[in-house]
Amino acid sequence: MSDFPKFVQINEEGPREGFQIEKGNIPTERKIALIDALSETGLKQIQTVSFVNPRRVPGMADAEAVVRGFRRKEGVRYTALWLNDKGFQRALASGRLDFRGSISTTASAQFLARNQQRTQEENLAAQRAMMALFKASGVNVDRGSVMAAFGCNYQGEVPVDAVLRQVDAIMDIGREHGCDIGEVSLADTMGWATPEAIKRVVGAVRERYPALRVGLHLHDTRGMGIANAYAGLQMGVDLFDATIAGLGGCPFAANQGAAGNVCTEDLAFMLAEMGIETGLDLDALIAAAELAEDIVGHPLPGSLKVAGSLDVLRRRVAARAENATGAA
């Protein structure tokens, strides 16, 4: 018998992951409409935009306007992504976001070199510099992340030790700056993870840091997303990033056209059927997924928005049974 968590939190990353990868020009008000719809689903954290170079990521050129436009719902944290000081300053200037600093690392040196043109040492130095910036801006830092934790298109296998070294670095940097790091997210950035790998890596991190909350940022590149989430649940993982309708995609050339993040409503469905609390309204999630698909104008990967939830069928069965009783 697995020791599943009683409550699982899903952090939504659809608006950011999805709209930055879309080719077409998506009107600002439609991006805002999706964030507003997501606010009504029970999600407790929604990543809204990324503050990145508009010449390199034209789909995020209207980030400020999106952040100005959505309705803040009480109890929901609205976050943004940035890659450098400039992006962070833009996020701060928006005045409408929730901030939580994070120490960002990568388990594959090759990926770090290609993706951010940095060595491991340079990245850790950059993270220390960000810590100073967070402190100066009054932003609390209580988490870290490890990208490419399960494998890498440029390096191949990523040894568990390489992941542990980055978790160690996160804990060290936190300690140096007097920050209590309570959470580390392991990212399957390039879709290399399979369920047994999830168990191996999560297990190793848990063994070294039993009190640390481990989150999973999963991609569905090779169709393993939900199975990987299930393996994570079996290891007690209670925190997942996901995107509504599976918005997003894989930006790496080797996987052109592959699926993006694990799908929020499909994951929420599995959790509901397992009797695990999420605080999420599946019908509202499906409606938001349909809206996301309408906005991007092409089919998105999520399954539940097509097949419907089982509760709809259960209600239909119950209604028929009631009608039959009434007629008798």
Place this chain on the structure above:
Amino acid sequence: MSDFPKFVQINEEGPREGFQIEKGNIPTERKIALIDALSETGLKQIQTVSFVNPRRVPGMADAEAVVRGFRRKEGVRYTALWLNDKGFQRALASGRLDFRGSISTTASAQFLARNQQRTQEENLAAQRAMMALFKASGVNVDRGSVMAAFGCNYQGEVPVDAVLRQVDAIMDIGREHGCDIGEVSLADTMGWATPEAIKRVVGAVRERYPALRVGLHLHDTRGMGIANAYAGLQMGVDLFDATIAGLGGCPFAANQGAAGNVCTEDLAFMLAEMGIETGLDLDALIAAAELAEDIVGHPLPGSLKVAGSLDVLRRRVAARAENATGAA
């Protein structure tokens, strides 16, 4: 530590599941080309066609011509589906198929009533009649199947006891006819299964019949297919039906447009990454999946044909490392 099987068999049902549900007219020679491509992947069983009423299933009107056309590869079993005596006689008359009788049951009385217009008693009587027919035709019967084993669009939840009753019936009918039933396939006909349900139902069947080989026929209607297969593996299941590229679909009105069976090459990928033998060539499966997509002329659900396998990336990494060494 789970006790995974060392070898898993995947039975391919793509040509039958896929081509019977497609709207357009698919040329006979293209159906044959897919079967021939599948024969080169290491698959040991391929369901080629169904012998059904051509007026009701026009996509299978050329079943005889398809069966005449493919090349039989040694060591591969080529099977067909039939729903009644007439279909069985057509299959026999083809003279080129492999036969293995099966006792076909359904755990949901409501589904049986709607799908086959039979009560449970009528179905068991029909199965007994088929046993006589199999015997008269020299066809060995060593397996059974239970449809709707995990839930039903018309009945709702399907209790584990209802599944066990059908397995009992299969074993009884086998015994009555002197047949040794060594294998029962549990089908998630309408996509209700989630990983914990797989464990519950497979566990109950295993407990009652420890020596029985349990197979799973999984659908990916709600995106749970691979996670359900993983749960099955954790229960020691070593036999799965699947379809190349996820060919097929869901014929039930309530799930219009939903995905079909779990995808052969995605499942084979997970197994390979777990170190479980399948005898399958992943590159050949991906090529067959691409052919299937080309034949139906629209995107099919499988992930691996888009993202590529990890072995391709590993080979690339190794080649780069070798070049670097050579250059040094």
